[in-house]
Amino acid sequence: MKIKIFLAICACKASVFFLRLMGRGGTAIPGKIALKICPELLGHLGKNVRTIIITGTNGKTTSARMAEEIFAQSGLSYFSNRSGANLINGITAEFAGHAGLLGKPKKSFALIEADEAASKEVCRFLNPEVVLVTNVFRDQLDRYGEVTNTLESILAGVKNSPEALVCLNADCSLTVSIAEKIPNKVIFYGVSLPIYEEKVEEVSDAPFCIRCKHEYEYSYHTFGHLGGFFCSQCGYKRPAPDIAVTEILNRGENETSVMMDMFGSPEELSISIPGGYNIYNAAGALAISEAMGLDRDTAKKAIADFSWGFGRMEQFDMGKTKARMILVKNTAGCNQVINYLGNLRERSVFVFCLNDHIADGTDISWIWDVNFEKLCDLGEMLESVYVSGIRSADMAVRLKYAGIDGEKLRIFEDYGELISAMGSQELPVVIIPTYTAMMALREKMSAAFGGKQFWE
Ligand SMILES: [Zn+2]
Known part of the structure; x- marks a missing residue:
């Protein structure tokens, strides 16, 4: 034995x-x-x-x-x-x-x-x-x-x-x-x-x-x-x-x-x-x-x-994979998310959704204070980065300056396309939206994949 x-x-x-x-x-x-x-x-x-x-x-x-x-x-x-x-x-x-x-x-x-x-x-x-x-x-x-x-x-x-x-x-x-x-x-x-x-x-x-x-x-x-x-x-x-x-x-x-x-x-x-x-x-x-x-x-x-002050960590079942959603509102919170992402041990897809409505904060210059550079340390563990939302172009520029490989970066103008791209993934997906982007995405994802798992 x-x-x-x-x-x-x-x-x-x-x-x-x-x-x-x-x-x-x-x-x-x-x-x-x-x-x-x-x-x-x-x-x-x-x-x-x-x-x-x-x-x-x-x-x-x-x-x-x-x-x-x-x-x-x-x-x-x-x-x-x-x-x-x-x-x-x-x-x-x-x-x-x-x-x-x-x-x-x-x-x-x-x-x-x-x-x-x-x-x-x-x-x-x-x-x-x-x-x-x-x-x-x-x-x-x-x-x-x-x-x-x-x-x-x-x-x-x-x-x-x-x-x-x-x-x-x-x-x-x-x-x-x-x-x-x-x-x-x-x-x-x-x-x-x-x-x-x-x-x-x-x-x-x-x-x-x-x-x-x-x-x-x-x-x-x-x-x-x-x-x-x-x-x-x-x-x-x-x-x-x-x-x-x-x-x-x-x-x-x-x-x-x-x-x-x-x-x-x-x-x-x-x-x-x-x-x-x-x-x-x-x-x-x-x-x-x-x-x-x-x-x-x-x-x-x-x-x-308890140090998960930054978000809700909702988990969604998306057919072949699971997505986690972590709300971000500001530099400090987003840096905590980046720290979390930097410690993931599974090859993953990250999705940044940046809106600039009043509930999100209309000034998005805070993204320049976030340590996105840290994501480059993930190397091969980072499969790709999707960006979406009203200010997706700004977000993409920020990530390019951070040193994210352009080949890994994809911009989605439309949430529907974004959701179907996420749905065809087999790797875990982490979605990092601002507030109004989260509300919109959550609704569309519930419609697309059924059920909401709002407790996780
Ligand atoms: Zn009874």
Whole structure:
């Protein structure tokens, strides 16, 4: 057995190395090779690592990154699957990458984002200490079928985690139903009031009681089917959360501050990224922290310091590939995005969309202060750069001055053409739009590729 483990880890590390040499990132293939050699590898590698699993339809990545900030500030020795490879192959490769050749772990904790459908197997091998389920929404129907299938997959994962403390979103009627089917200790977290003043009209993914099929009533809504649900027929209802957002103090352009009740103690929390969905992500990250018994003030500070202040990181499924959208507004924010792009480990396509409406800022001279030169360091990792938007010509000039190879640069006058060019890509796409460009693109992309994944 030891020989098998050794060979599998060697093969995994070697294939990661060779893929990088060829200018390709990714951990799926190395993980697949390793599991071919030793199908139980993940179980062996996870044995002496205390693992935290994050799953659910929306908000996995942001919740994981916030939890990671808490881990870092708490001084834990940990690793995570930051690359977003959240299926069993990629997760196995992460564990192999953080182990010696004989399988001895180099870190004490693993913070793992797991795909809903993969969570069953991942949990079975890793026997996690904490599992966070963010929510269950209808998503990628072709892959999972009905929303109840997604719920079943997640439930199977939780059932394979007999020792885990399970953190569940109290506002999601589907997620809450997991609590009734497991013996584990549960921490519920939720938002106890509407996040927006006006009710957001959305189609509910779960209008009917999961127990008796009677239509739910709501005392308030936050997003989609999330909120104060109750069934007047059988009495199934939102449980009182252990960690609850009780008041929204300030909803700023770059941050949100809220009052929380954490196990009976009132706490003020500042969340360093905007967007109502990030309130849930922050509460989920805090639930993990509480489940692990980490220092609460350190955790709150980590959420306040969380450094994705620049944008929303929305993720879109575009058929053959995924696109991430990161809003930019100014030099400082754009420089943070450039830093992020400069650290990508996968060969990618970047799309800059520059508009100059009032909401974008009519003066676009700030692009000359952004360190686009740094993108040249990416070399072959940068497949091409598309530019679009009202001021695409200015943007193209700026990138040429930065030293971007003219052959890699393409200008799209029309969003339709841009979207079909992105849609035919197989490499990951990162879109960096200004505000009005983001709004226009998001709408057109939702129309072209269906669904919106606004939480990531
Ligand atoms: Zn009912």
